[in-house]
Amino acid sequence: MNIHMRNMLQRQAVLIYVISLLQGSKQKIDKTYLDKLLFLIRKETEIDKRIKFYNFFPYKYGPFSNLFYFDLEYLKKEGYLKEGLELRSSVEIGLGSYERTIINGIVEKYGKYGLREIRDYVYKNYPEYASKSLLRGKQKTEHKAGVFSIGYEGKDIDSFLDLIIQNHIDIVVDVRANPFSMNFAFTKKKLANYLEKVDVEYMHIPELGINGEYRKKFKDYTKLFAFYRKEILPKQISKVEELADLGKRKRIALLCFEQNKDNCHRGVLSEKLGEYGIMVEHL
Secondary structure, eight states: OEOOOOOOHHHHHHHHHHHHHHHTTTOOHHHHHHHHHHHHHHHHHHOTTOOOOOOOOOETTTTOOOHHEEEEEEEEEHTSETTTTTTSEEEEEOHEEEEEHHHHHHHHHTTTTHHHHHHHHHHOGGGSSSOOOOTTOOOOOOOOOEEEEEEOOOOOHHHHHHHHTTTTTTTEOOSSSSSSSSSSSSSHHHHHHHHHHOOOOOOOOOSSSSEEEEHHOOOSSSHHHHHIIIIGGGGHEEEEEEHHHHTTTEEEEEEOOOSGGGGHHHHHHHHHHHHTTTTTOOO
């Protein structure tokens, strides 16, 4: 019996297709192996230019994707997969010929590798993703202190964590007044939990944010940021000084929503930090 793919994301369709190819070749499949194979599809093809694909960050056993594990559970729940990563029955996969061709190429190239072989290949060719591996031991490297800023707009939690880790951030400083997001991975409690798992500290300083009432009152960015510069920051000098001091000892990243710092109050906050000799790099 064929199962029609209902409301399936393209990345999930790729996952199903990869499993079907491996299953057809009698390859033993486990989550860690599949995670590495999807990572190679991400890194050695241009699939991300065609569809919204998985992102990865360095973790305990090399590159890791939270969304990949989320999708596995979703596909089991929807009846596409059995335990043990086996397709329940043939699935009509809605992928174009281009996607199928590049996936076929990766599976043909690496699909016969065993778990250790594919892991060693990834560690050798993408060492930045082995930096937190338990198999190699964490190598503590000192990096120059400094202040960065980042907006999570348009990012999933995996691409966000990758950016944080690759830039050796010690502390993410949340400067939102209200640390809630429609992307639940970026709500305060969830985000702090994700960061803790990769040994990054989370700090929330709501006093340096802008309350919703002011955002409604000043709908124009220029007026809103002028108000922030004139009325809010002068009352929070102690918090600004705390940030400046922290940025001289640690690598910290100021977090808010907007990708473009010019559309975010953290851009104004960065200017203020400049008065303390802190140059902020925007990621």
